[in-house]
Amino acid sequence: MTPKWLFALEAERAHALVECGLKIWGKLPHGFRLPNPALAQEILGLSLPNPIGLAAGFDKNATMVVGLSHLGFGAIEVGTLTSKAQPGNPKPRVFRYIDKQSLQNSMGFNNAGIKKAVQRLENLPPLPCLIGVNLGKNKDTPLAEALSDYEKALEASLGVGDYYVFNLSSPNTPNLRDLQNEDFVSELFSMAKERTHKPLFLKVAPDMPRDALLVVCERAIKAGAKGLIATNTTIDYSLLPGARTSGGLSGRVLHDKAKAVFAEVAEAFFGKVILVAVGGISDAKEAYERIKMGASFVQIFTSFIYQGPAICRQINQDIVKLLQQDGLSSVHEAVGIGQKR
Numbered sequence: 001m002t003p004k005w006l007f008a009l010e011a012e013r014a015h016a017l018v019e020c021g022l023k024i025w026g027k028l029p030h031g032f033r034l035p036n037p038a039l040a041q042e043i044l045g046l047s048l049p050n051p052i053g054l055a056a057g058f059d060k061n062a063t064m065v066v067g068l069s070h071l072g073f074g075a076i077e078v079g080t081l082t083s084k085a086q087p088g089n090p091k092p093r094v095f096r097y098i099d100k101q102s103l104q105n106s107m108g109f110n111n112a113g114i115k116k117a118v119q120r121l122e123n124l125p126p127l128p129c130l131i132g133v134n135l136g137k138n139k140d141t142p143l144a145e146a147l148s149d150y151e152k153a154l155e156a157s158l159g160v161g162d163y164y165v166f167n168l169s170s171p172n173t174p175n176l177r178d179l180q181n182e183d184f185v186s187e188l189f190s191m192a193k194e195r196t197h198k199p200l201f202l203k204v205a206p207d208m209p210r211d212a213l214l215v216v217c218e219r220a221i222k223a224g225a226k227g228l229i230a231t232n233t234t235i236d237y238s239l240l241p242g243a244r245t246s247g248g249l250s251g252r253v254l255h256d257k258a259k260a261v262f263a264e265v266a267e268a269f270f271g272k273v274i275l276v277a278v279g280g281i282s283d284a285k286e287a288y289e290r291i292k293m294g295a296s297f298v299q300i301f302t303s304f305i306y307q308g309p310a311i312c313r314q315i316n317q318d319i320v321k322l323l324q325q326d327g328l329s330s331v332h333e334a335v336g337i338g339q340k341r
């Protein structure tokens with residue numbers, strides 16, 4: 001469990017302390033990894049050791065990657081990173097709703113810029129997990145120039161990611177979600193496909209109307225996306241009475257919505273591209289359900305904050321038991337089993 005006293009600190013202060021702890025943890029030889037062939041998969045030419053990923057936003061600047069890998073994550077998504085450093089929105093901008101195991105954040109892509117993160121990633125030892133690089137646009141870049149912002153960030157980071165994620169779905173950069181349209185995603189993925197053969201993902205918001213969402217995903221895939229990540233945080237404040245009126249909600253209150261959107265995405269695209277489920281996942285039962293719905297892997301963020309450093313190992317251990325109960329010998333066999341019936 002996360003020590004209770006951490007919750008007495010302002011959220012970003014607590015995060016800074018955890019960052020220090022994870023940097024030290026990363027220098028120690030041991031960890032919580034649970035290598036198990038039943039959990040491992042080959043996806044898109046990449047070796048994924050287990051199906052639990054860390055969602056973007058926890059390690060924005062790639063300062064904790066080694067420590068996080070010791071916690072057993074199969075994939076760590078750094079970022080969101082932008083081509084230039086930027087401070088993000090004014091603080092306070094992260095709020096806890098402890099009784100609801102939920103968070104609300106309006107960070108606004110605070111990050112030290114793609115170049116710093118790339119330098120860190122270039123100097124890492126070989127890691128037993130995948131590294132995803134999540135890219136966004138700078139707040140002061142007009143939408144009309146957004147493509148070149150993504151292009152610069154991608155070009156700067158081409159050597160360091162196993163896969164790349166285009167984030168058009170954060171609610172905390174003004175008008176960013178307007179880029180979730182057919183023309184922009186076509187241009188974006190066409191541009192990116194010309195620059196790298198590495199897998200490209202689109203991360204989507206849970207707040208789009210179903211048809212528009214599916215059309216945007218379809219276009220992204222046509223233009224070169226190899227995967228979809230559903231979902232980012234929600235601005236549906238009806239989900240949390242008393243929520244603030246800015247910032248995205250995550251954790252338990254997002255669970256139903258993120259799962260419903262993932263179900264729609266999976267129904268339309270399972271078997272065509274790799275699917276990643278994120279939003280309100282807090283235990284093995286839920287992770288396993290989304291895997292059976294079609295996720296090749298899942299990501300967690302808010303449940304990691306509330307449950308602490310052992311969550312990833314715990315979920316992986318429990319998934320092994322769930323596979324055995326279902327008579328399956330690997331996660332790979334479970335992926336999309338619910339779609340195939």
Ligand SMILES: Cc1cc2nc3c(=O)[nH]c(=O)nc-3n(C[C@H](O)[C@H](O)[C@H](O)COP(=O)(O)O)c2cc1C
Nearest residue numbers: 055056057080105231232250251279280300301302
């Ligand atoms: C404090 C905070 C910061 C986040 N920052 C990012 C980000 O920079 N980029 C991104 O794509 N998603 C970001 N997210 C969204 C998460 O990656 C994830 O999609 C969302 O929180 C839902 O997962 P969860 O319910 O497990 O937290 C952030 C979430 C939180 C709580």
